[in-house]
Amino acid sequence: MPAPLPPAVGAEDFRRGMRRLASGVTIIASALGGERSGLTATAVTSLTAEPPQLLVCVNRSAAAHEQIRKGEALCVNLLALEHRALAERFAGIGGIHGPERFEAGAWTTLATGAPVLADALAAFDCVVVDAVDVATHTIFISRVVAVRAREDGVPLAWESGGFASVRREE
């Protein structure tokens, strides 16, 4: 019989610690039947380079969740400092929802048809190869089928509940 799990810390304590994790800010975007949806997300990480795969965590309550699940494709767009207003828009700050979010920014597509931000620091166009439901979220294991990257630009980050910039230390 496995040993019982020790009690977990409270969600507030967990959040207080996690606030100090600086993360790059992305927009996860998908399209299904010509309708686009997207959300701002920091829960994105590299999973493996061979094969090239990303791990993308999306709350099941997000409008894009259903579309990603059904369409089995998404694009991870890494944001630059100048994309702050876009990050806010895709986080629902300002009350803009659904396809209307794409009325700001220059959007194109690569391989899958998922929306690609033309001037993203990098865009990873992916097909979803696995989806794992964990409590409130789904982990989408995403295979990168096309990538586009800029050499210039300052990454937009999120830390202590606010936007930040990533400055290189020499």
Ligand SMILES: Cc1cc2nc3c(=O)[nH]c(=O)nc-3n(C[C@H](O)[C@H](O)[C@H](O)COP(=O)(O)O)c2cc1C
């Ligand atoms: C900086 C930042 C990071 C976020 N990261 C995530 C994330 O990784 N996953 C997620 O599901 N929601 C994340 N959110 C919340 C969604 O962007 C937000 O709930 C969005 O409005 C969901 O889209 P909807 O309004 O179309 O449902 C984040 C929000 C912010 C401001």
